[in-house]
Amino acid sequence: MGAITESRHFSSAVGLHPTLETMSRDALAALQFDRLRDVLRNAWANVPWQRTRLDAAGLQPDALAGLDDLRRLPFMVKTDLRDHYPFGLFARPVDALARVHASSGTTGKPTVVGYTAGDLSRWADLMARSMAGAGVRRGDLVHNAYGYGLFTGGLGAHSGAERLGCPVVPVSGGGTERQVALLMDFGARVLCATPSYALAIAEVAEQMGVDLRRSGLRIGMFGAEPWSAAMRDEIEARLGLRAYDVYGLSEIMGPGVACECECRNGLHGWEDHFLFELVDPETGAPVPDGAAGELVITTLTKEALPMLRYRTRDITRLAHARCDCGRTHLRILRVTGRNDDMLIIRGVNVYPSQIEAVLVGRPGLAPHYQLVVERRGSLDHLRIEVEAQPGVEPAAFEVLAREAVHHIKSMIGVSAEITIVAPGSLPRSQGKAARVRDLRQGRTTSA
Numbered sequence: 001m002g003a004i005t006e007s008r009h010f011s012s013a014v015g016l017h018p019t020l021e022t023m024s025r026d027a028l029a030a031l032q033f034d035r036l037r038d039v040l041r042n043a044w045a046n047v048p049w050q051r052t053r054l055d056a057a058g059l060q061p062d063a064l065a066g067l068d069d070l071r072r073l074p075f076m077v078k079t080d081l082r083d084h085y086p087f088g089l090f091a092r093p094v095d096a097l098a099r100v101h102a103s104s105g106t107t108g109k110p111t112v113v114g115y116t117a118g119d120l121s122r123w124a125d126l127m128a129r130s131m132a133g134a135g136v137r138r139g140d141l142v143h144n145a146y147g148y149g150l151f152t153g154g155l156g157a158h159s160g161a162e163r164l165g166c167p168v169v170p171v172s173g174g175g176t177e178r179q180v181a182l183l184m185d186f187g188a189r190v191l192c193a194t195p196s197y198a199l200a201i202a203e204v205a206e207q208m209g210v211d212l213r214r215s216g217l218r219i220g221m222f223g224a225e226p227w228s229a230a231m232r233d234e235i236e237a238r239l240g241l242r243a244y245d246v247y248g249l250s251e252i253m254g255p256g257v258a259c260e261c262e263c264r265n266g267l268h269g270w271e272d273h274f275l276f277e278l279v280d281p282e283t284g285a286p287v288p289d290g291a292a293g294e295l296v297i298t299t300l301t302k303e304a305l306p307m308l309r310y311r312t313r314d315i316t317r318l319a320h321a322r323c324d325c326g327r328t329h330l331r332i333l334r335v336t337g338r339n340d341d342m343l344i345i346r347g348v349n350v351y352p353s354q355i356e357a358v359l360v361g362r363p364g365l366a367p368h369y370q371l372v373v374e375r376r377g378s379l380d381h382l383r384i385e386v387e388a389q390p391g392v393e394p395a396a397f398e399v400l401a402r403e404a405v406h407h408i409k410s411m412i413g414v415s416a417e418i419t420i421v422a423p424g425s426l427p428r429s430q431g432k433a434a435r436v437r438d439l440r441q442g443r444t445t446s447a
């Protein structure tokens with residue numbers, strides 16, 4: 001327990017699972033090696049496509065000599081799952097599964113993922129650990145506004161909260177006025193939602209004349225989409241809670257792959273269950289600590305759907321230095337966006353979340369925006385629609401727009417056209433916000 005008493009954040013350590021979360025890096029590496037061999041055995045024995053790949057890489061499970069050997073295996077990508085739709089990469093027959101989830105994507109078939117009862121139990125454990133790390137305690141009432149259904153957010157947060165011993169209000173997304181009423185009447189201490197939906201709840205409450213800062217809410221578990229530090233400040237100010245970033249993806253598990261602790265200095269990726277790598281998205285070569293790259297994840301304990309070196313498309317940075325909370329597991333810094341959501345505007349790479357970071361919190365502007373990308377002649381053109389704050393006179397819109405253009409240019413280096421629109425005119429999200437309207441291919445993507 002030494003690590004706990006040493007911690008400067010003693011109160012945060014209450015939620016620690018010391019043997020799992022503060023084990024030495026050497027012990028963690030030994031555990032990862034044992035588990036990697038097991039997961040290779042499972043994939044090799046039960047998934048013909050994986051066996052072919054492993055054989056080709058000379059990675060028969062018993063040939064594994066060290067964790068680094070895994071780098072001989074080519075990456076997995078989302079289309080591998082689509083190409084084997086629906087269950088072709090599962091290591092268990094359907095009748096041995098406990099549940100399936102799926103993510104819709106923008107085109108074509110959904111990506112389907114499966115879980116054994118053991119997988120569901122480990123998922124609940126990890127989400128419980130994530131919530132405990134953020135300060136959620138047994139008995140706290142959890143208002144869960146993530147969508148229930150094929151999306152992993154609703155049931156993932158639900159099971160984690162229950163595992164921690166928390167009663168859950170399984171309200172799902174939508175019906176925002178009712179959500180506000182339930183938050184006030186039931187007095188939930190914890191809100192689980194996407195950050196964009198948390199903001200929508202705050203806005204509807206304000207329109208109803210309800211001050212959620214006076215509710216029982218203290219902790220927000222927000223994720224499933226990129227969000228900026230500026231958005232965190234905005235949400236905290238309007239809901240009167242402390243907001244934590246939770247990360248995950250259905251292909252790997254769902255929410256709870258990584259989560260901020262009370263130090264909020266990056267999201268602890270649970271390394272006893274996952275191997276994390278960071279690679280250059282162009283070359284696939286490893287990038288050093290502190291540099292940006294694409295997160296690649298290998299599952300170490302998944303029975304139904306072992307994923308080996310899965311390219312998430314998510315761009316982030318890693319930090320291996322020990323955290324003040326005492327946890328030894330690495331930290332994944334805020335995910336700035338998905339590689340596929342990166343816009344290239346006249347040669348400048350830009351993620352929607354960078355635009356958000358500049359716009360949100362600027363005087364006169366509301367935190368509601370949408371990016372419209374068009375082709376004008378042979379050039380890409382970025383138009384940003386952003387709402388004025390309620391009460392701002394339309395006569396002031398032009399000046400606000402001019403200032404915003406200037407800030408975007410000086411902070412990000414991209415020339416954008418900015419249109420200030422009336423409060424309430426952009427669509428509100430009930431889940432993942434659709435931030436980009438890409439008129440070049442006629443598609444809409446969530447950022």
Ligand code: DLL
Nearest residue numbers: 103153223224225226246247248249250254255335
């Ligand atoms: O979004 C799982 C989840 C639910 C995570 C609730 C957190 C909370 P998918 O629908 O498969 O699963 O989408 C996964 O969403 O690859 C990221 O691009 C993005 N994403 C998830 N969490 C974050 C986050 C769920 N905290 C995809 N920050 C991932 C930025 C996130 N992006």
